[in-house]
Amino acid sequence: MTLIIAGTVRVPVENLQAFRPHMLAMLEASRAEDGCIAYSYAEDVAEPGLIRVFEAWRDQAALDAHFATAHMAAWRSHWPAFGVSDRQLRAYDVAAERAL
Numbered sequence: 001m002t003l004i005i006a007g008t009v010r011v012p013v014e015n016l017q018a019f020r021p022h023m024l025a026m027l028e029a030s031r032a033e034d035g036c037i038a039y040s041y042a043e044d045v046a047e048p049g050l051i052r053v054f055e056a057w058r059d060q061a062a063l064d065a066h067f068a069t070a071h072m073a074a075w076r077s078h079w080p081a082f083g084v085s086d087r088q089l090r091a092y093d094v095a096a097e098r099a100l
Contacts, residue, residue, distance in 0.1 A: 002037065002097070003063055005055035007089035011082060013049040019082040022075065023051075029071035030055075035062020053089060063091075 011019050023041050030039040037056035044050040057063040066072060078084075 001059060002094040003055075003057045003060060004092040004094055005053065005057070005063070005089055006092065007053050008044075008086070009051050009053060009084055009088070010086040011049050011051055011084055015082045016043070016049060019078070019084075022078045022082070026071060026075045029069070030066060033062070033066055033069070035059065035065065 027039055027041065030036055035058035037058060039055050040053075042052045042054075044052055057066065
């Protein structure tokens, strides 16, 4: 069953530009993982510093493996220095999909 992870994190606007290389490194490493279907970040156009997160994983095992990676540990280690806060992520089990 596919898992969708969706939500937000906040980065102070004054830190966002310096944080982008870390975001890009996380995207590249995560997208290369077995079981990663999609992985993206987007800054909300109406609320600077609000980063929208969207991930799709093949299954729970793939997501569990993602949480155990070195790049995940490195990613989280950067959060305090850049003021990353208000992490609001939710997991959704997807039984089926269809085009709209």
